Amino acid sequence: MIIVLRPDATKKETDHVIQKIKQLGLAVHISKGKERTIIGAIGDESVFEEHPLDTLPGVEKVMPILKPYKLVSREFQKEDTIINLGKVKIGGKQIQVIAGPCSVETRETLLHIAREIKKAGARLLRGGAFKPRTSPYAFQGLGEEGLKLLSEVKKATGLPVVTELLDPRDTDIVYRHSDIIQIGARNMQNFRLLTEVGKLDKPVLLKRGLAATIKEFLMSAEYIASEGNRKIILCERGIRTFETSVRNTLDLSAIPVLKEETHLPVFIDPSHAVGRWDMVAPLARAAVACGADGLMIEVHSDPENALCDGSQSLKPSKFAALMKELKKVAIAVGRTM
Ligand code: PEP
Ligand code: MN
Numbered sequence: 001m002i003i004v005l006r007p008d009a010t011k012k013e014t015d016h017v018i019q020k021i022k023q024l025g026l027a028v029h030i031s032k033g034k035e036r037t038i039i040g041a042i043g044d045e046s047v048f049e050e051h052p053l054d055t056l057p058g059v060e061k062v063m064p065i066l067k068p069y070k071l072v073s074r075e076f077q078k079e080d081t082i083i084n085l086g087k088v089k090i091g092g093k094q095i096q097v098i099a100g101p102c103s104v105e106t107r108e109t110l111l112h113i114a115r116e117i118k119k120a121g122a123r124l125l126r127g128g129a130f131k132p133r134t135s136p137y138a139f140q141g142l143g144e145e146g147l148k149l150l151s152e153v154k155k156a157t158g159l160p161v162v163t164e165l166l167d168p169r170d171t172d173i174v175y176r177h178s179d180i181i182q183i184g185a186r187n188m189q190n191f192r193l194l195t196e197v198g199k200l201d202k203p204v205l206l207k208r209g210l211a212a213t214i215k216e217f218l219m220s221a222e223y224i225a226s227e228g229n230r231k232i233i234l235c236e237r238g239i240r241t242f243e244t245s246v247r248n249t250l251d252l253s254a255i256p257v258l259k260e261e262t263h264l265p266v267f268i269d270p271s272h273a274v275g276r277w278d279m280v281a282p283l284a285r286a287a288v289a290c291g292a293d294g295l296m297i298e299v300h301s302d303p304e305n306a307l308c309d310g311s312q313s314l315k316p317s318k319f320a321a322l323m324k325e326l327k328k329v330a331i332a333v334g335r336t337m
Helices: 011-023 107-120 144-157 168-177 191-198 214-226 254-261 270-274 277-290 316-332
Strands: 002-005 027-032 037-042 059-063 083-085 088-090 096-100 124-126 161-164 180-183 204-207 232-236 266-268 294-298
Touching: 002 011, 011 027, 011 037, 088 096, 096 107, 096 316, 107 124, 107 144, 107 316, 124 144, 144 161, 144 168, 161 168, 168 191, 180 191, 191 204, 191 214, 204 214, 214 232, 214 254, 232 254, 254 266, 254 277, 266 277, 270 277, 270 294, 277 294, 277 316, 294 316
Parallel strands: 096 124, 096 294, 124 161, 161 180, 180 204, 204 232, 232 266, 266 294
Antiparallel strands: 002 037, 002 059, 027 037, 083 088
C-alpha cells in the first residue's frame, strides 16, 4: 500500500502514521520526495479494511500497489533512483560505463587495463575475483588475492570497483574490497544471497538471469530492496533463446520496459550478451540510443591470452574508439557521458 502524505503533514502526524502501520504488523519504507513524503506499507494489506489509514491526520490518499514488486516499482516511486558513488552518479543524466577484464589476473594487467579505460572515459572498474564458471576445471578466479589487487588498483587510479559476490560466505571480504557488489546472472534467484546483500549499505548490480522474465528480474530486485538496500542497478546481459548465432540474445526491449516498470537504473552488458568482441560496439550504441543508464563492457589488453572471456573482450584502443562513438549517441538522445 502507498500512503501519500499531505505536503503540510507535520512530523507528529507522519510519526503517527508510521507507528500505526508498524502496529498493524507491516513493514514501513519511507520515500522523501521534494514536495511530500510517501510511505510504503509492505505486508498483509487486508488489515487496512478494518483499520483504514486515509482518515488519519496528515494523510492525503492511500493507494494499493498493484504490481507484485512494490518498493522497486514506479508506482511506489515516480522519480528515478540516483545512486551516488563519490563523484559518480548512477541513474542520472550522465551515462556511466563500467569496464575492465572478465577476471582479475595479475597486478600489472589489471593496472594497465584500469589506466586505459579511465583514459577513455570509463568511471568504474570491473574485474571478477570469484568467477561463476560452467566447468569446474576452468579458471575460478584469484579469490581474496584478486580482491586485494582490485583495492590496490583502485588506490592507484581512483576508479571505484565492481566485483561479483558468488557465495554468502564471502560477503565480508567482497564488501571490504568493492564499491558495487555484483550478483551474477546465475545467482539472480539465489534468494539467500539476495537477502544477504539486501542488508548491506553498498550498491548492488543485479544481472538478469539467463532465462528470467522481467517480472522475475524485478522480484529479485524486490528481495534486495525489502531488506532495506534500495541502491540497486539492474543489468540486462542477454537471455537464452532459440538463436545460436551469438552467445545470448540481448533483450533491448527490456530497457524501455524496465524504465516504465521501475525507478532503478538500467545497465546493459553487451559483452556477455553477444559473446564476441566485434559485435559489442553496435549493441553498445543501440543500448545507449534505447535509453540505458549505463553499460558494462569487458576490456582486456591481451584478449588472446585472457584467462576468461577473451573472445568477447575489447582491446583498449577499440574500447576508446567506442567510447567516442557512444558520447555522440548519448548527446543525440539528450544524455551526457
Ligand atoms: C560477469 O560479469 O563476469 C559475468 C559472469 O556475467 P554474467 O553473470 O552475466 O554471466
Ligand atoms: Mn566475463
